[in-house]
Amino acid sequence: MNEDHDLKRTDDPCSRVSRRGFLESVGVGMTGIAVASNLSAQDAEELTEDAEPKKLSLVINGRKHMLIVEPRTNLLYVLREKLGMTGTKPGCERGECGACTVLIDDKSRYSCLTLAFEADGHDVTTIEGLVHGEKLGVVQQAFLEKDAFQCGYCTPGQIMAAEGLLRSNHDPSDEEIREGMSGNLCRCGAYQHIFKAVRRAAELKKEEGSA
Amino acid sequence: MLPKFSHVRPSSLRQAVQQLASSGSHVHAGGTDLLGCLRDGVFGAEKIVSITGIGELRGINSREDGAVRIGALTTLSEVATSPLIAQNYALLAQAAAAAASPQLRNQGTIGGNLCQRPRCWYFRGDFQCLRKGGDTCFAINGENEFHCVFGGSRCYIVHPSDTAPALVALDARAHIRGPLGMRVVPLGSFFVLPALDLARENVLRSGEIITHISLPPLAPGSISSYRKVRARGSWDFALAGLALALKLTGRRVDWSRVVLSGVAPIPWRSSETEKVLLGRDLNPRTLREAADAATRGAEPLSQNGYKVELVRGIVEESLRAIMESHPETPSERT
Ligand SMILES: Cc1cc2nc3c(=O)[nH]c(=O)nc-3n(C[C@H](O)[C@H](O)[C@H](O)COP(=O)(O)OP(=O)(O)OC[C@H]3O[C@@H](n4cnc5c(N)ncnc54)[C@H](O)[C@@H]3O)c2cc1C
Ligand code: FES
Ligand code: FES
Numbered sequence: 001m002n003e004d005h006d007l008k009r010t011d012d013p014c015s016r017v018s019r020r021g022f023l024e025s026v027g028v029g030m031t032g033i034a035v036a037s038n039l040s041a042q043d044a045e046e047l048t049e050d051a052e053p054k055k056l057s058l059v060i061n062g063r064k065h066m067l068i069v070e071p072r073t074n075l076l077y078v079l080r081e082k083l084g085m086t087g088t089k090p091g092c093e094r095g096e097c098g099a100c101t102v103l104i105d106d107k108s109r110y111s112c113l114t115l116a117f118e119a120d121g122h123d124v125t126t127i128e129g130l131v132h133g134e135k136l137g138v139v140q141q142a143f144l145e146k147d148a149f150q151c152g153y154c155t156p157g158q159i160m161a162a163e164g165l166l167r168s169n170h171d172p173s174d175e176e177i178r179e180g181m182s183g184n185l186c187r188c189g190a191y192q193h194i195f196k197a198v199r200r201a202a203e204l205k206k207e208e209g210s211a
Numbered sequence: 212m213l214p215k216f217s218h219v220r221p222s223s224l225r226q227a228v229q230q231l232a233s234s235g236s237h238v239h240a241g242g243t244d245l246l247g248c249l250r251d252g253v254f255g256a257e258k259i260v261s262i263t264g265i266g267e268l269r270g271i272n273s274r275e276d277g278a279v280r281i282g283a284l285t286t287l288s289e290v291a292t293s294p295l296i297a298q299n300y301a302l303l304a305q306a307a308a309a310a311a312s313p314q315l316r317n318q319g320t321i322g323g324n325l326c327q328r329p330r331c332w333y334f335r336g337d338f339q340c341l342r343k344g345g346d347t348c349f350a351i352n353g354e355n356e357f358h359c360v361f362g363g364s365r366c367y368i369v370h371p372s373d374t375a376p377a378l379v380a381l382d383a384r385a386h387i388r389g390p391l392g393m394r395v396v397p398l399g400s401f402f403v404l405p406a407l408d409l410a411r412e413n414v415l416r417s418g419e420i421i422t423h424i425s426l427p428p429l430a431p432g433s434i435s436s437y438r439k440v441r442a443r444g445s446w447d448f449a450l451a452g453l454a455l456a457l458k459l460t461g462r463r464v465d466w467s468r469v470v471l472s473g474v475a476p477i478p479w480r481s482s483e484t485e486k487v488l489l490g491r492d493l494n495p496r497t498l499r500e501a502a503d504a505a506t507r508g509a510e511p512l513s514q515n516g517y518k519v520e521l522v523r524g525i526v527e528e529s530l531r532a533i534m535e536s537h538p539e540t541p542s543e544r545t
Contacts, residue, residue: 049258051215071218071259074246094247095315107288107317113243114318117218118263161313182445183312 058119060085061129067116075111075119076100079126087127087156091185098184101157101164102126108164108183127156130163138208139163142201143194150188158184162198166205174199213249220261224268224388224422230260231418232390238262238420240284240320243311244327251335253328253343268322268422271295277428283322283421287311287374290321300426302435302454306377309439312446322421325375325385325401326413329368329476330448331358341366341409355512357450360519362475366405367512369473370412375402376454376478377437380468383426389419398424402477412476430466433458434533438525439472449473451521455529457488461540464488469505469526474518481505484526493534502527 053068060083067082076093079085079102091099093112100112103125130137136144139162149155158181165172165180172180177198186194218239221227230236235257239245242261249256262268268284271293279295290296291308311319328334329342331350339345350358350367358367378398385396401413415421429435435456441447452472458465467488471479483504491497505526509519 049217049219051217070215072213072215074213077212093250095243095312098312098314101314104317108314109318110243110314113241113246113315115218115239115242115246115259115261117220118239118242118261120220164317165313180313183314 056117056120058116058124059122060124061126062123069116071115071117073116075102075114075116075124078116079111085126085128088160089153089156091154091157096185097154097157098161099154099157101160101184103160103164103167106164106167108161110183125160125163127160130159137163138204139166139197139201142204143197146193146197146200148190148193148197149186150190154184154186154188154190158186158194162201165198166202170202170205170209172198172202177202213246214252214255216249216256216259218259218261220264222264222266224262224265224420227260227262227265227420228388228390228418230258231420233258234417236260238326240323241286241315241318242323243315243319244323248328248335252337253335262420274425279426279428281321281424281426283423284320287316287319287321287324288313290374291316299429300377300381300435302380302437302456303374303377303426305437306373306439306452306454309437309449309452310373315446321374321424324372325378325398325421326415327371329412330371331368334368342368342405344410350512352513354514356514357448358512358515359475360509360511360515360522361471361479362404362477363510363512364404364406366409366476368405368412368476370402370475370477371448372478373437373439373449373452373472376452376470376472378424378426379478379480380435380454380456380470381426381429382468383424385421386423386425387415387419388422389416393422398478399480405476429456430458433466436529436533438529440521440525451518451525453522453525453529454478455533457533459493459533459537462493462534462537463540464491464493469501471505471522474509474522483507492540493530493537498527498530498534501530 053070056067056069058065076090079088088102088111089099091097095110095113100110101108102111104122130140139159143159161181161184219230221230237256237259239259239261269282271281271285273279287307287310291304297304333340333349334342338349341348348366359369383398385398385401387394403411403413437454439449439452442450449472451474454470456468467485469481469484484501487501487504502523506519506523511519
């Protein structure tokens with residue numbers, strides 16, 4: 001587990017990953033060490049041109065993960081299937097629905113169109129990373145307050161899009177909220193409430209900032 | 212899952228060009244178009260050469276000669292929100308902001324936006340169409356509502372980019388690095404019609420990378436705008452769009468660039484409209500003649516005749532907005 005250290009917080013919610021995710025992430029971490037120690041310098045050069053699994057380290061919600069993944073793997077798959085962080089949802093996997101939205105260096109992006117290797121060297125934030133211990137993040141809180149979902153499938157993506165919007169724009173106008181949330185579809189059509197939730201989240205963030 | 216490929220992320224341009232020498236390799240910038248194509252099996256890839264580790268490809272700077280340089284890896288969001296771009300090239304900021312969704316703009320780059328592959332649903336779908344090496348363009352007798360009305364021949368794609376027509380209107384140039392060194396191509400001759408080559412949409416040869424775009428200064432007092440019409444209120448590709456740049460004295464047009472999006476396999480510059488405008492005052496008659504000129508030569512398919520009317524409408528409307536916000540030409544009153 002020594003490859004799996006916390007960088008920022010120890011109370012990170014992801015330290016409570018599911019048993020499956022926990023085992024996989026430790027498991028692959030250890031294979032990583034084994035593979036790495038068998039490599040000579042010139043092999044390393046060749047490994048980089050291989051379509052086979054290779055070592056990758058990712059910082060997700062402030063926590064570093066060592067993994068072994070195929071180059072073709074997208075971030076969405078790594079989060080869900082390798083790390084058991086199933087908050088991030090798969091939808092279209094073509095950049096059309098927003099269910100898979102995460103933050104990379106504070107900017108919202110689609111994890112379905114991001115190769116896992118492209119997230120190397122960047123800070124990834126997922127819906128799991130917005131909780132502080134047992135306390136929901138303000139955007140999550142606002143979505144609850146405003147009843148901004150029906151089936152809830154699109155909700156993590158909506159929340160991450162709103163979080164990304166509010167990190168770059170503390171006081172968005174109604175138009176900026178609409179535009180900022182336009183990359184996320186809701187099949188239940190909860191748009192009115194989602195809009196109100198984002199406006200509420202902006203208020204809550206402001207209160208939090210001034211408190 | 213995507214099909215298997217290897218992935219390299221070199222840290223210098225030289226290495227990237229070397230890596231691209233092997234066949235089946237593709238440049239990866241933001242990956243938003245590339246991964247979509249690979250996922251849908253539009254083409255395959257042996258190797259992905261990611262250029263995201265090459266720092267010199269990022270950022271927007273102004274140069275001493277008044278030109279502005281935009282690194283190929285600059286994201287559409289960065290272009291849309293850059294004060295330097297907004298002040299000097301409003302049209303480009305508007306076009307970048309009108310492209311795709313917030314997430315895609317945070318990830319998609321200006322270089323990738325220019326080189327993205329067409330959105331024709333036969334090309335993207337499970338059809339062995341002409342552009343994919345087959346022998347039929349299925350759009351001719353098929354669902355061709357979103358296909359081109361200008362510049363088609365054998366294949367009827369439209370170019371999907373919003374920034375491309377803006378950059379053509381601004382006389383921008385693409386700086387390209389390849390195995391043989393650097394070359395510079397004006398955006399106006401960067402894109403390729405199907406009549407010239409069915410398999411590609413631009414002049415890039417294999418192994419070449421756009422390093423940056425350069426924009427010459429616009430004459431002081433120039434006005435520019437981008438108007439995009441979509442089928443829905445939210446993100447979508449253009450049904451038709453207009454990139455417009457003008458230099459006026461009063462209402463007299465001293466210089467103009469009129470470039471249409473969404474209606475041709477390349478950003479469609481309408482020199483005929485520019486000719487109508489040159490030296491004339493913007494008045495209702497000029498507007499009408501300009502709008503007519505913009506539609507001349509259109510050859511709609513069975514379902515896309517509406518695009519011709521859209522073109523007429525956006526040309527007239529955009530010019531009218533400019534006319535109304537400008538005082539009449541001084542000499543007219545005397
Ligand atoms: C759902 C959806 C909606 C969209 N809507 C719009 C829209 O309304 N308007 C619009 O303009 N676009 C739209 N797009 C396209 C989007 O803007 C592009 O996917 C994006 O700009 C491509 O940039 P990228 O950096 O991700 O390119 P990549 O996917 O990395 O690359 C795209 C292509 O360009 C090549 N390439 C990339 N960079 C370079 C370079 N520097 N030199 C040489 N070749 C290069 C790649 O090899 C690849 O073939 C949409 C895309 C999606 C998925
Ligand atoms: S799953 Fe990524 S945008 Fe739909
Ligand atoms: S709440 Fe069901 S998809 Fe949005």
